[in-house]
Amino acid sequence: VQHVLEHGTAPQRHSVAELLREDIQRLARHRVASHVVRAALVHCAHDDRQRLAGAMRADASELADLAHHHCGSFVVREMRREMRR
DSSP states (O other): OHHHHHHSOHHHHHHHHHHHHHTHHHHHHSTTHHHHHHHHHHHSOHHHHHHHHHHHHSSHHHHHHHHTSTTHHHHHHHHHHHHHO
């Protein structure tokens, strides 16, 4: 999936982003899936990156828990980089 995010077409990246957004909190905590979420935050279109970040920020307590999770913390760090762009 990371390969599709890095080298796929814009519609393919959009489809992956939409699927990730449906369960972003759980996927961001997963040891392998967190790498896919991070790749989406780097390689997807700006609108998709904003939607992914918005889904993570939707619940402040969930975001705080995610930031303290051993895998999720890296996703939150990438999300913060995206917000600065």
